[in-house]
Amino acid sequence: MTTHNHLRVTSDLTWTPNHDWDAESTRVSGELSTGETVDLANQFDAATPDADRRAGMHEWLHGRVLEVHAAADGAALLLVPGQHMDAGVIREALVRLQYGAVAKVA
Numbered sequence: 001m002t003t004h005n006h007l008r009v010t011s012d013l014t015w016t017p018n019h020d021w022d023a024e025s026t027r028v029s030g031e032l033s034t035g036e037t038v039d040l041a042n043q044f045d046a047a048t049p050d051a052d053r054r055a056g057m058h059e060w061l062h063g064r065v066l067e068v069h070a071a072a073d074g075a076a077l078l079l080v081p082g083q084h085m086d087a088g089v090i091r092e093a094l095v096r097l098q099y100g101a102v103a104k105v106a
Contacts, residue, residue, distance in 0.1 A: 006033075007087055009094040023084040029075070032094070037075035040093055042085050052105060057081050059103045065096040068105045 006016040007030075015038065017030040026045040031037050043053050048068075056066040056079030066079045078093045096102060 007090060007094075009091055010098065013094070013098060015090065015094055021085060023086055025085045028085060028090065037073065038094065038097065039075050039077045040080055040085070040090055041077055042080050042082055042089075044083060048079065052079060055079075055103070055105065063096070064101045064103045065093045066105060067097070067102050 006014040008014050009032075012033075014033045015030050016033075017028055019029060021028045027039060027041040027047070029037070029039045041048050043057065048056075052066065052068055059066040060079075060081045068077050068079065069075075076097070078097060080089045080093045082089060
């Protein structure tokens with residue numbers, strides 16, 4: 001498993017994972033330096049409905065990230081494309097979130 005103490009998103013924003021993860025992970029939970037909890041799931045996350053997966057890919061291709069509120073604690077869940085979870089796609093999703101390039105599903 002990959003262990004990151006934190007991932008620098010921008011010069012003033014970091015994201016710290018709540019657990020170990022690697023490229024085969026389909027869901028990663030973490031917290032932004034602002035205190036907001038943000039989780040990420042890729043296309044192969046079994047708990048993500050097919051319609052949300054398709055919508056997530058559509059939004060990503062149009063420069064946005066799809067945010068759904070699937071967590072019981074109300075944490076934002078961002079859907080990212082691809083089979084492998086890596087720091088680059090996590091960073092890109094969080095940058096899109098920070099700058100408002102987000103489509104939301106209730």
